Amino acid sequence: MNVIFAVATGLMFALGVFQLLRRDMIKSAMGFYILFTAINLFFFAVGAFNGQVPAYSQNLSVGQPSDPLVQALILTAIVISFGSYAILLGLIAISARRYKTADLDTLDQLKG
Amino acid sequence: MLPNNPFVLGPIFFPLCAAALCILFAHFRRVQRIIGVSATILAWLSSLVILALNWTDGLQLYRLGGWMPPYGIVLAPDMLAAIFTAMASTVVMGGAIYILGCRDKCVTYPAFMPLYLCMACGLHGAFYTGDIFTLFVFQELMIMSSVVLVAISDNRLGVEAAIKYLLISAMGSLFLLLGIGAIYASFGTLTLADIARLLESGERPLLAQTAAVLLMCAFLLKSAVFPFHFWQPDFHTAAPTPVHAVLSSVVVKVGVYGLIRLTMLLFIAEAPLVRNLLLLLGIIGIFFGSLAALRTYDAKRMLAYSTFGQIGFILLGIGWGTPLALIGAIVYAVNHAFIKSSLLMITGALASHMQNKSAKLKDIGGAGRNFPVLGGLYLVGGLALAGVPPLNGFISKLSIIRGGIDAQGWILLGLAVAAGLITLLYVVRTWQHIFQQNPVDQLYLKAQGDSLVAPLMLLGLCVLFGLFAVPLVEAATIAVTRLNDPQSYIRAVLGG
Numbered sequence: 085m086n087v088i089f090a091v092a093t094g095l096m097f098a099l100g101v102f103q104l105l106r107r108d109m110i111k112s113a114m115g116f117y118i119l120f121t122a123i124n125l126f127f128f129a130v131g132a133f134n135g136q137v138p139a140y141s142q143n144l145s146v147g148q149p150s151d152p153l154v155q156a157l158i159l160t161a162i163v164i165s166f167g168s169y170a171i172l173l174g175l176i177a178i179s180a181r182r183y184k185t186a187d188l189d190t191l192d193q194l195k196g
Numbered sequence: 197m198l199p200n201n202p203f204v205l206g207p208i209f210f211p212l213c214a215a216a217l218c219i220l221f222a223h224f225r226r227v228q229r230i231i232g233v234s235a236t237i238l239a240w241l242s243s244l245v246i247l248a249l250n251w252t253d254g255l256q257l258y259r260l261g262g263w264m265p266p267y268g269i270v271l272a273p274d275m276l277a278a279i280f281t282a283m284a285s286t287v288v289m290g291g292a293i294y295i296l297g298c299r300d301k302c303v304t305y306p307a308f309m310p311l312y313l314c315m316a317c318g319l320h321g322a323f324y325t326g327d328i329f330t331l332f333v334f335q336e337l338m339i340m341s342s343v344v345l346v347a348i349s350d351n352r353l354g355v356e357a358a359i360k361y362l363l364i365s366a367m368g369s370l371f372l373l374l375g376i377g378a379i380y381a382s383f384g385t386l387t388l389a390d391i392a393r394l395l396e397s398g399e400r401p402l403l404a405q406t407a408a409v410l411l412m413c414a415f416l417l418k419s420a421v422f423p424f425h426f427w428q429p430d431f432h433t434a435a436p437t438p439v440h441a442v443l444s445s446v447v448v449k450v451g452v453y454g455l456i457r458l459t460m461l462l463f464i465a466e467a468p469l470v471r472n473l474l475l476l477l478g479i480i481g482i483f484f485g486s487l488a489a490l491r492t493y494d495a496k497r498m499l500a501y502s503t504f505g506q507i508g509f510i511l512l513g514i515g516w517g518t519p520l521a522l523i524g525a526i527v528y529a530v531n532h533a534f535i536k537s538s539l540l541m542i543t544g545a546l547a548s549h550m551q552n553k554s555a556k557l558k559d560i561g562g563a564g565r566n567f568p569v570l571g572g573l574y575l576v577g578g579l580a581l582a583g584v585p586p587l588n589g590f591i592s593k594l595s596i597i598r599g600g601i602d603a604q605g606w607i608l609l610g611l612a613v614a615a616g617l618i619t620l621l622y623v624v625r626t627w628q629h630i631f632q633q634n635p636v637d638q639l640y641l642k643a644q645g646d647s648l649v650a651p652l653m654l655l656g657l658c659v660l661f662g663l664f665a666v667p668l669v670e671a672a673t674i675a676v677t678r679l680n681d682p683q684s685y686i687r688a689v690l691g692g
Contacts, residue, residue, distance in 0.1 A: 104363070104367075109359070112363065116363065119370055120370070123370060123374055126374065126377050127377050127380075130377055130380055130381040131380075153380075153386075157329060157376075157380075160329070161373060164333065164336045164369075167336075167340060168336070168340060168362065168369075171340060171343060171344065171362065172359070172362050172363070172366075175347055175355055175358055175359050178347070178355050179355045179356060179359060182352070182355055183355075183356065191356050191359070193353055193356060194353050194356055194357060194360075194430040194433070
């Protein structure tokens, strides 16, 4: 299972970095979100395979409980990444209207 | 075991609650402003209380929810964090006072004050927290709100700058989050003190060293050091004046604070390697920043480039790593915050007299002839930046040089002093261009500009810390003495 997660995380990182470096702003926003998902997957792999039973439950079954903290961290990270993704998309929409372009290469009026 | 100190919550919760209240009073601008300014003043007062308590009693603690660290989140301002927060909250308060007298259109938006307060909350929280994941959360809060603040700026290019910064800083947060994941994978804890304890016991998995690299990249990106610097002038130039003052003077210091923590608390064994790298990046930053400031076309942009150069001096202090050099770095960081914020506010106040609010040298050249008061203030601030006695810039340059002599870094010291002269050059050149020359075209200036209360206050602090430098240097000395004893920090936070 660990190997599958490692390969999946690596693939998503590669995909995310490739998309992030595209010229099209919407594609690079997608890449941004894929990268954050890759990190969430990494967090999940950190704590997912150590336990057999849920951490908090009424019937105390025997066995090693799983780590609840990684899940809390992933939830927080999802909220944050979702927020920044939303802001990014909003900014892209405004810039498309204001500068009439969604191409990062033509968006260079600040140069100097 | 230390008791919980409720004052620790002040700098974080006053701005946060005030931001929520400001949203409730979205359409009553006056109420919003009263809430905002009083919250920043309360935050400032409580950060001073924490500083004073740190001075007399040592580390202050607040365990959120009553959970003991390492199980719960803990806010643990030691002397270093207390100094940085006192500096940050002073500048934030100055910015809030500037907002009152600001004539930009964007400060009248109902969202402006809540966003500004959220940025303050994230800034103070990032300094105070003793938990690395909370550090990430506070940093994100700070980044999100500053991105939106720049996007709603009067400058038409604000959105472009905001997109650039959001993409780049998101990469920075990504590095930070990945580093946090790597640390959690290797140690199973997120409290700084607990990580330091485990690292000290000699346990050093490969993943933890990767985490050191990732965290360092994240912090270097936050303070816009050489390979990660390109976003900074763009982003800062497009910001509204009060936000620009906060961004360019204290927000970049979060990275500096992180680097000090990284080398002095967490990765002490890897510190020599990190320090050598910081020395190299610092000296590149000093030259690149100063020379770029000399050649730029915009008075605000010049100050943004100058921040880039001044951060280089601070990195030199951290890079030398001896106690005297670290004292120099802390003193430099604090003094630079006051100088840079006051200079930016003065430039902003002058630009507010222009019809299009531009600070481009070709527009603004000669505009200052009608404002002798502004010219005098700009000169004082500029000389402080260049390090002319008796202003506080001199004290900070002096303490960095003292640290360099102590660390025997002769070549870098010589280069840094030489580059310090470039600072004088670009400041005086810009001053002459704005306040001494005759304007090229006929200028149509507005009679009413931004209020000068906030820059006067911050400039007063510059002069004050130049004449009475002893308390600041003493505070930095205490901070460095305590930093050199990470054991006591670990014991104080974890208890027992």
